[in-house]
Amino acid sequence: MLDWFAGAVESAKTMKEIGQSLLTIRDENIIRERVYELNNNLMDLQQKLLEAQLNQMELVQRIQALEGEKEQASQSVSLKAQYALHTFVTSAHAYVLKTEEQGVPTHFYCSHCLETESLAITLQGSTILSCPKCKYSVRTTPRKPFETTAFR
Template identity: 35%
Template sequence: MIDWVAAAFSSAKAAGDIAKSLVTLRDEELVRGRVMELTSTLMDLQQQMMQGQLEQMALIKKIADLEDALKSTKAKQNVLERYELRGVGPAKVVYALKPEYADAEPAHFCCTNCYDKGHRSVLKAMRQNNSTSMKFSCPECSNTFFITGEYLPDTLKAR
């Protein structure tokens, strides 16, 4: 990637050396030859600078893409940080909305499988199994969860 910088400096030095030698030449044929050599060297320098600009533009695009990806990741992380792992029965866990966010959203649970993969998937209540538990299903991965009634928020309990 930095090769173009070394080549550009080399071409610039060669152009300077040729220009200095032109001052001392008096023979018209030699001058023409050196001018052509200088022109060729300057064209090489221009090509190296254009290569550098192309690489710079590619790097600027890559940085912008990485910044967008970082923003997206931070936004996802902010959503996921609103949940905590909570036991909902013997050897059963789900991600539940932390109490400090209860005013902003209704009580709900998230799938542990999807959460661990980095995205939120809100569990959907399927049916009241009996008076002691309720079935929930993940719309993303189809995992099912039976949550014991004592762990259900009041808004999800059968009335």
């Protein structure tokens, strides 16, 4: 009977080990599932971080472009501040340096180029001033009335 009892104890011990191994297998499967979910979440997070980094790089580039435009605009404003608008008797306009404003201006600058491109281009000519860059022209004196000739 002792043999039977020893066999029963041995069987119970084996059943305990099988039960523990089943629990271990079940726990390992649960752990594998959790690790798989964790890896998926980490990959999603990595993808989102990469997208955020790309967005940040685009924003940095946009900020740099806007800062460049701001700098260019401030240079344009400071350049335009040096000039005053001059109106000829023909109602045409050109810019002159503010230092020349008191007396008769010697140089006239293209109003189109100064306003659109922030470049001071000197107009050339005497009664009709024209810009060599944009071909803008300004008449400084009124036209003479047409002389009539009699037909015979």
